[in-house]
Each structure stands twice: as structure tokens, then as C-alpha cells.
Amino acid sequence: MDKLTTAQREAALTSLGDWSYDPEEDAIERGFGFKDFSAAFAFMTRVALLAEKAGHHPEWSNVYNKVSIRLTTHDAGGLSDKDIDLARRIDALGT
Numbered sequence: 001m002d003k004l005t006t007a008q009r010e011a012a013l014t015s016l017g018d019w020s021y022d023p024e025e026d027a028i029e030r031g032f033g034f035k036d037f038s039a040a041f042a043f044m045t046r047v048a049l050l051a052e053k054a055g056h057h058p059e060w061s062n063v064y065n066k067v068s069i070r071l072t073t074h075d076a077g078g079l080s081d082k083d084i085d086l087a088r089r090i091d092a093l094g095t
């Protein structure tokens with residue numbers, strides 16, 4: 001799995017409007033808000049199943065009704081198509 005080029009990353013980010021790019025980590029991140037902890041954890045369960053299926057796992061944190069997700073590919077040393085694919089699948093879950 002190769003790191004994305006700058007042009008590939010910029011094109012991907014344009015289509016992933018809610019994710020922001022962290023140049024220091026070569027990662028993308030997005031925050032999600034829910035009505036309560038139960039809803040946040042239900043979402044995390046769904047993301048966990050997607051991640052396990054993809055063999056690609058988020059760096060994330062949860063505080064009560066907020067979930068922050070950061071995606072990068074450790075094996076590639078930066079952002080790859082795996083991150084973009086997982087971000088799209090997460091977005092498709094809806095909040």
C-alpha cells in the first residue's frame with residue numbers, strides 16, 4: 001500500500017468534505033457528535049466492524065457523546081487509499 005501523492009491526497013480530501021488533513025502526521029481526522037454516550041458507542045461498534053473487515057484500524061477517542069477519528073496507514077508511513085476508503089465507509093454510516 002503506497003502513500004498518496006499530494007495530488008491524490010488533495011483530490012481525495014475535496015471529495016471528503018468533513019475530514020481535515022494533519023500534515024504533521026500525514027493523517028486525516030474528523031469529529032462526530034451524538035445525542036449521548038449510547039449513540040456514540042453504537043457508532044463506534046459499527047466503525048469497529050468496518051475496520052476489522054477492512055483490516056484497517058482507526059486511531060480514535062471518545063468522551064461521552066463525542067468521537068474523534070484519525071486515519072493513517074502505519075505500514076505506508078502516511079495516508080493511503082485504505083484511509084480514504086475507510087473514511088468513505090464511515091461517512092456512509094451516517095450519524
Ligand SMILES: C[C@H](O)[C@H](O)[C@H]1CNC2=NC(N)=NC(=O)C2=N1
Pocket residue numbers: 055056057058059071072073074075076
Ligand atoms: C497485519 C495487519 O493487517 C496490519 O498491521 C494492519 C492492521 N491495521 C492497520 N491500521 C492502520 N490504520 N494502519 C495500518 O498500517 C494497519 N496495518
